Amino acid sequence: MGFSMQSLSISMLTICGISELPEQKERAVTHVLSILDPDHPDPEAFQAYDPHHRTILRFHDIINPIEGMILPQPEHVEAVLRFGEEVAAGSIERTRGHLLVHCHMGISRSTAAMLTLLAQTHPDEKEDRLFERLTLIRPQAWPNSRMIAYADDLLSHNGRLVDGLRRHYGRQIQRQPQFAQWMHDLGRGCEVEMAA
Template sequence: MTIRPPLLPFPLTICGIDELPAHAGAGISHVLTILDPGWPDPEHFALYPPHRRTIWRFHDIVNPQEGQTHATARDVEAILDYGAGLKDEAVEHLLIHCHMGISRSTATAIILMVQHNPGREADAFTHLAAIRPFSWPNSRMVGMADEMLDRRGALIEAMRGHHHGVARIHPDKMHYLRSSERAAEVPPEE
């Protein structure tokens, strides 16, 4: 049997704002916060021991919408720069959160997992499904990362497989996605 090295050399937690207090004692050394522009900063971090925190602000949309700010190539480049910088830091445990821990945070986690692991796109989504079973990574962010990392569609294809798996396991939640701007991402009902 071949044992593959971990995608990241440290533990990874993904959550939403309401779940932040539950992780205050988990030994988190680094936090990535992704919030809507203008959303107040969560007060939950007062419960955490000292940690390094980075904040990005953009909406969880995949298509341009009036009055909203979508993720841009600059945001994905910032994620890749962040991932490159983690190689030189003593990371004990990384926590990534957005509002619900479903889309922007999971896309960010995927980008960080595949950044230094070409050919392991499917492994990254398998790991994501294990740590965050209901996850629907922001396809705009994943698509830009696929291009920037020269994965030639492998990251997008792995994401589609993940979407199919999540839709099979959580059919009750697909109505919400089908009624949103993310409808094109939802596989047809079987």
Template sequence: MSTLHVCPLSRLASTVALTGASHIVTLINMGTPVERPASIPVSRHLFIGVSDITEPLEGHVLPGEEHVTRLLDFVHGWEREKPLVVHCYAGISRSTAAAFITACALSPTRDEQAIAETLRRASPTATPNPRLVATADALLGRDGRMVAAIASIGRGAEAFEGEPFMLPLA
């Protein structure tokens, strides 16, 4: 079974090493230095320079359709033989949104609520970025079900950064 692993930037190298991941998705502010582990070729590392915001804010990059489209294209190209690691700075908002979006995209008949509940059990701090989720919901034609599912699990526990966790795809 393929798995998604979510972690903060500070645990990227150790999470890739521990899981044997073949692909990485980075969602982080532009200009933040990210050292790609040597085991991951450039072609298997998607960097999305986006801020963790839900409304326009001067000096920041608002998540949008182009970011989610790039994520969806990348994960559809992942052969799923080895794990995928998704990270942001804290491993709480952008990365958990991307993991939820990936699980929904790669399991189109799986119930969004079940995926959201699995996410909450895996990470008590997960607080998926609602703008990323809403954008993906529209692109995937989920008719608001992704948004509702994430709203139902509520905000995660407060933390400076989340603990790495695994989200199964099925």
């Protein structure tokens, strides 16, 4: 699949959780990628936003199959990349844009989606630099490993994005050791074990 994105005329990138959405409404958001649990109501905060381009994806923040839950799938990451293409296509007539990506907590699904968009926008940038950019946007970023593996495949990174993710997890555990326990508690211990 030929996903590419020209340099965005997006001057601001934000990642947040649902509880933080109200405080973003004053910041002229032009594009929103919402990632929600399948049964979660649409956040009311968006009713107060100025008109914007919004894409909504619904799947659970899991990395292994769980009965009755929807795993992230390749088509979800393809939808993230299509969103990136739409942002790039619509950015020509506008000088400044503000792209907001959110999930429930702003830690896992949204940061995986933003990393995917960064990799799409900067195809020649080293993977560690992409994760540095992500951490500047959202210091507590712990991207969903399943989503990153699909992004790696769809963007033809040949395993380099996943290797970058391993190093990112290692840095995050050094910065915030409690991440290791949180992820074990969430049934995502294999991501902690991935940490390089």
